[in-house]
Amino acid sequence: MPDSSALFDQLPPAPGVGYKPQHFTAIIEDASPVEWLEIHAENYVGAGGRPLAQLRALAERFPISVHGVGLSIGGEGRLDPDHLARLAHLCDWLNPASFSEHLAWSTHDGHFLNDLLPLPYTNATLTRVADHIDELQRAIGRPMLLENPSSYLAFAESTWSETDFLDEVARRTGCGLLLDVNNVFVSATNLGLDARAYIDAFALERVGEIHLGGHDSDADDHGAPLLIDSHGRKVADPVWALLDHTLARSGPKPILIEWDANIPDWPVLAAEAARAGAALDVLAKVPA
Structure with a gap:
């Protein structure tokens, strides 16, 4: 079992953003208030070219978090060995501060589905997800963070709550957790749940990153x-309020702004990161 304690201090407890190539020049010239960057792994598993050259330049100045979107951790079949090898190669040369993937599935019968689909929370699913995480962590030589999904339906056959399921996966595998606060808000609204109660039940001590979108x-x-979890606009005010509730319970954490569709100009994205920084600043001023 990997040592999960190494997960929690690799990224600064500060704002980060999902990197987009159109922002490269602006980031190099003045990244304030951003202190770290996230990339999607599948965009950087090719051989050479401008994307890798830019990533190497950024990695000299910023901690990099690698976020996988195509491994299908929850899929019924085995993990794709070729994709595992590509991820391992990326991690070997980049040596990222963090690696994360989704609690979801996106493959069936040899075909890749362009979506992150939910899972029933059963003992069988738990065993399969834990086995896949063990295989991934062996391949990349480091512990990973597992992200809570955004949900649009609940499975009648589920026998675990989502928070307990995530906690048990982390306990069995030594992985950490990535808490997407927007996903919590989306799921709670869609399923008629209490978002704050979800946060209160979450294993916050295992969280290595917080995401907002x-x-x-x-x-x-x-x-x-x-x-709909679209990552195509500013973070909504109720999600910011849920972040404040989360930080009050968790303490300072690395906070990522995700914006993957309708990409804005850099000042708009930087302003969202600054708002995350302000939330951390308020936390620092609260008496212990």
Whole structure:
């Protein structure tokens, strides 16, 4: 079992952003208030070229978090050995401060589905996810962080709560957790749950990163609110409030702003990161 204690101090407890190539020049010239960057692993597993050259330049100045989106940790089949090898190679030369993946599945019968799909929380799923995480951690030579999903439905066959399921996976494998606060808000709204109660039940001591992103609002067939985790707009005010609640319980953590669609100009993204920094500053001023 990997030593999960190494997960929690590799990134600064400060704002980071998901890196996009159109922001490269602005980041190099003045990244304030951003202190670390995240990349999507699958964008950097090729051989050479401008993307890798830019990433090498950024890695000389910033801690880098690698976020996988295509491994299908929860899939029924075995992990793709070729993809594992590509991830291992990326981690070998980049030596990232953190590596994370989703509690989700995206493969079936040899086909890749362009989505991150939810899982029933059962003992069988727990064993499969833990086995896959063990295999991944052996391949990349480091512990990973597992991210809570955004949910649009609940499975009747689930016998674990999501928070207990994540905690047990982490206990069995030594992995850490990535807490996506926007995903919590999206899932709680869609499923009629209490977002703050979810945070209160979460294993915050295992959290190595916090993520924030924007979501879109819609309605289901019955007119009830339906939120979509889109990463295409500013973080909503209720999500910022949920972040404040989280930090009050967890203490300072690395906070990432995700913005993967409708990419804004750098000042807009930097302003979101500054707001995350302000939340950390307020926390620092609270008497112990």
